[in-house]
Amino acid sequence: DIQMTQSPSSLSASVGDRVSITCRASQSISTYLNWYQQKPGKAPNFLISAASNLQSGVPSRFSGSGSGTDFTLTISSLQPEDFATYYCQQTYSTSRTFGQGTKVEIK
Amino acid sequence: EVQLVQSGAEVKKPGESLKISCKGSGYTFNTYWIGWVRQMPGKGLEWMGIIYPFDSDTRYSPSFQGQVTISADKSISTAFLQWSSLKASDTAMYYCARQSSGWPYSFDYWGQGTLVTVSS
Numbered sequence: 573d574i575q576m577t578q579s580p581s582s583l584s585a586s587v588g589d590r591v592s593i594t595c596r597a598s599q600s601i602s603t604y605l606n607w608y609q610q611k612p613g614k615a616p617n618f619l620i621s622a623a624s625n626l627q628s629g630v631p632s633r634f635s636g637s638g639s640g641t642d643f644t645l646t647i648s649s650l651q652p653e654d655f656a657t658y659y660c661q662q663t664y665s666t667s668r669t670f671g672q673g674t675k676v677e678i679k
Numbered sequence: 680e681v682q683l684v685q686s687g688a689e690v691k692k693p694g695e696s697l698k699i700s701c702k703g704s705g706y707t708f709n710t711y712w713i714g715w716v717r718q719m720p721g722k723g724l725e726w727m728g729i730i731y732p733f734d735s736d737t738r739y740s741p742s743f744q745g746q747v748t749i750s751a752d753k754s755i756s757t758a759f760l761q762w763s764s765l766k767a768s769d770t771a772m773y774y775c776a777r778q779s780s781g782w783p784y785s786f787d788y789w790g791q792g793t794l795v796t797v798s799s
Contacts (some may be wrong), residue, residue, distance in 0.1 A: 615789040663784035
């Protein structure tokens with residue numbers, strides 16, 4: 573399996589802050605990388621595909637970048653509704669692994 | 680509107696069998712892969728496997744191969760996840776999700792989840 577490692581595992585930030593989450597793959601995955609947001613008690617929500625393609629309805633303060641093994645999810649100005657856990661997922665291999673998640677908490 | 684509706688919460692004893700379901704609507708069910716994702720209490724998402732309902736082609740994560748069975752009945756637009764002998768460690772929330780057609784194979788729509796509790 574391709575291993576996906578996110579950092580940090582958690583972070584505390586204030587409304588209005590710029591936040592970045594990193595996802596590293598154990599081998600090159602080109603841009604076969606998706607990001608999801610999960611709020612407590614809810615199913616995950618699909619945010620970004622192919623490393624940088626924002627899904628319809630997702631606010632433009634979210635952006636994604638990277639290719640190969642290193643990827644970043646950035647929230648340009650954190651809003652109250654953005655406090656959640658974020659997961660990356662690789663779809664390069666048939667066994668499509670997730671990262672362990674990054675919890676974004678209120679400072 | 681695309682919807683995936685999962686069966687309700689289950690409470691089972693160790694050793695019992697279980698089959699949970701995921702019914703798709705609002706799209707051509709046969710032609711999109713459906714995946715299953717496990718989330719143990721307080722933990723992250725784990726990709727279990729996927730099935731293509733048109734021909735029941737199924738792929739499993741090595742971690743779940745032999746532990747669960749994924750199936751589908753295209754006549755009723757429903758995918759299934761089943762266990763033959765549950766363990767306490769199977770206690771988790773299980774989500775189904777539709778995989779987008781073609782690259783980059785994202786899970787674009789998700790079910791609401793089915794909570795499975797295994798306890799003696």
